[in-house]
Amino acid sequence: MLELNLLERALASLAPHWGVRRLHAKAALESAVDLARGFDAARRDRRTSGWRATGGSPNAEIAPALDLVRRRSRDLVRNNEWAGNFKRKLVAHMVGTGIVARPPRDASKAAKKRSREAWKAFAENSDPSGMLDFYGQQAQIAGEVVEGGAAFIRWYLRPADWGLKVPLQCEVLPHEHLDTRKTEIRGDNVVINGVEFDPWGRRVAYWLFPIHPGEFSALSRWKHESQRVPASECDHIFRVDLAGQVTGVPWLAAPALRLRDTGDYEEAEIIRKKIAACMTVFVRRSAMAPQNLAQANGQSVDPKKGRIEKLAPGLITYLQDGEEISPVAPSDSGDYGAVMDRQMLAAAAGAGLPYAIATGDLTKTNFAGQREGKLDFWQVLDQWQWLMLVPQACRPAWRRVMRASIGAGTALPRDLSAEWTMPKRPWVDPLKDVKAEEAELALGLDTWDEKVAARGFDPEDHLANIAARRPQLEAAGVRFAQAPGIPTPARPAAEGANSDKEDNDAEAESDGAD
Numbered sequence: 345m346l347e348l349n350l351l352e353r354a355l356a357s358l359a360p361h362w363g364v365r366r367l368h369a370k371a372a373l374e375s376a377v378d379l380a381r382g383f384d385a386a387r388r389d390r391r392t393s394g395w396r397a398t399g400g401s402p403n404a405e406i407a408p409a410l411d412l413v414r415r416r417s418r419d420l421v422r423n424n425e426w427a428g429n430f431k432r433k434l435v436a437h438m439v440g441t442g443i444v445a446r447p448p449r450d451a452s453k454a455a456k457k458r459s460r461e462a463w464k465a466f467a468e469n470s471d472p473s474g475m476l477d478f479y480g481q482q483a484q485i486a487g488e489v490v491e492g493g494a495a496f497i498r499w500y501l502r503p504a505d506w507g508l509k510v511p512l513q514c515e516v517l518p519h520e521h522l523d524t525r526k527t528e529i530r531g532d533n534v535v536i537n538g539v540e541f542d543p544w545g546r547r548v549a550y551w552l553f554p555i556h557p558g559e560f561s562a563l564s565r566w567k568h569e570s571q572r573v574p575a576s577e578c579d580h581i582f583r584v585d586l587a588g589q590v591t592g593v594p595w596l597a598a599p600a601l602r603l604r605d606t607g608d609y610e611e612a613e614i615i616r617k618k619i620a621a622c623m624t625v626f627v628r629r630s631a632m633a634p635q636n637l638a639q640a641n642g643q644s645v646d647p648k649k650g651r652i653e654k655l656a657p658g659l660i661t662y663l664q665d666g667e668e669i670s671p672v673a674p675s676d677s678g679d680y681g682a683v684m685d686r687q688m689l690a691a692a693a694g695a696g697l698p699y700a701i702a703t704g705d706l707t708k709t710n711f712a713g714q715r716e717g718k719l720d721f722w723q724v725l726d727q728w729q730w731l732m733l734v735p736q737a738c739r740p741a742w743r744r745v746m747r748a749s750i751g752a753g754t755a756l757p758r759d760l761s762a763e764w765t766m767p768k769r770p771w772v773d774p775l776k777d778v779k780a781e782e783a784e785l786a787l788g789l790d791t792w793d794e795k796v797a798a799r800g801f802d803p804e805d806h807l808a809n810i811a812a813r814r815p816q817l818e819a820a821g822v823r824f825a826q827a828p829g830i831p832t833p834a835r836p837a838a839e840g841a842n843s844d845k846e847d848n849d850a851e852a853e854s855d856g857a858d
Contacts, residue, residue, distance in 0.1 A: 402586040406593055407537050410524055414492055417594035421491050424607050426688065427596055430695045430702055434595070435486045437701075437721075438728050440767025442479025445742050446802045448761055449793070456804070458756055462749035463742070465509040472500070472513050478741070484516045485581055485737055492519035494582035494592035496552070497737060498573070499744060512748040514741070520558065522591060523551040523570035537590045538570065539580070547575045581736040583728070599694030606687045613680055696724055715772045722769065734764055768800030 356363025385392075398405065420427035445463050447456040467478040476484065481497075488495035496517040502508055523538040532543050540549040551570040582592025596603070685708070692702035698717040700706055706714065742762040750756050771777040784790045793803040817823070 402589040497579040599691035
């Protein structure tokens with residue numbers, strides 16, 4: 345039903361092929377417009393007039409906003425109780441007391457023993473400052489990722505005279521060390537927001553400031569001169585939300601404005617309560633008050649003469665002519681709790697935390713709701729642990745430690761990998777959870793090793809401890825219950841014969857008594 349306008353018809357009479365193409369183009373345009381109108385999100389009317397949607401790449405969106413968002417995120421963690429609690433809870437659930445490495449089950453006993461010793465020696469001496477072990481540094485990394493958007497692990501080989509069994513240490517660098525304003529082409533490589541890539545898209549280097557740009561001026565004379573650090577000496581940890589994303593964004597970016605507004609609202613409510621708790625009055629003067637008449641006649645009047653600025657118990661005073669007192673009675677909004685609950689629910693969702701965990705408020709949930717909330721949160725937690733911390737921080741650390749240990753003379757396979765034990769997750773209902781785990785073992789749906797690892801223990805260490813303690817426990821009369829699905833170990837023949845004889849004697853005595 346489309347038609348050419350007068351000008352188009354005139355031109356089409358001279359070039360009919362042009363007219364046909366013009367009709368097809370108009371039809372395609374009309375179809376595209378109709379298709380766009382089929383989505384409410386594509387409407388252009390009063391409801392969407394203030395909706396700004398850019399079409400930039402992840403890095404084009406992040407680069408200009410990152411510095412300000414990061415500074416505001418850090419300010420919230422410092423000064424907003426809720427934001428600080430969000431960070432603490434996220435770090436506690438992601439890392440806890442540490443994501444622990446253990447050798448693979450298919451490795452030889454000698455390789456397991458040596459790799460355990462090497463990893464333990466490194467973990468206890470990983471921090472150059474001597475303040476933390478590697479598990480404490482893991483918590484540092486998680487905290488920097490949440491608050492600043494990303495973190496770096498900078499690795500250093502140490503000389504032999506330092507006396508380290510594994511001559512390797514590392515330090516955690518905050519996101520500010522990355523020169524995100526550096527974007528350029530360097531030969532065949534390209535630098536995007538301080539990260540250098542080769543033609544195949546591999547990360548080959550990071551442009552880092554040697555000292556934090558916000559450090560004291562006496563120590564930061566090179567703060568505007570980033571240096572190229574090979575990727576072999578540095579690990580970059582952040583949550584990859586979009587394909588092609590070069591660096592991370594603070595996790596408090598989404599709820600930042602809401603948290604700040606909530607803090608302002610709380611402060612206003614506190615001030616209102618303070619005013620309501622005090623006897624505050626306004627003194628009003630009419631136009632015929634003596635002081636006003638004197639000022640109108642050009643006479644000098646002491647503004648504080650006869651003025652009452654504080655009220656005390658038992659105070660009796662007399663007002664001047666033309667003055668009256670009006671008490672201040674701030675109105676009560678009455679919906680403070682409801683507003684705060686909804687705001688904190690949204691802020692917790694923006695940070696990725698359940699409301700009960702984020703606020704500590706358990707009054708609005710029952711046992712079933714709390715359990716369901718934890719199970720749902722653990723699914724997200726698994727992603728952060730296994731898709732971010734393990735591949736970006738833990739596995740590279742293990743490989744570096746094993747290589748450094750081999751270089752120091754330890755006989756280890758060069759391709760020795762590691763398995764990882766996550767921090768223990770406490771049971772919501774221990775009795776029911778234990779019964780469920782017994783059923784899984786009985787049905788062969790899980791293994792004893794995996795169950796022990798899920799509790800935060802190394803299965804081989806745990807088994808060795810049990811074996812070492814069993815004689816003492818049995819001597820003390822303590823025996824473990826047998827879990828379903830695990831066969832009872834066979835007793836020695838002599839022990840079995842003696843036991844059978846004792847059973848027969850007991851039966852004979854019982855028959856005689858009858």
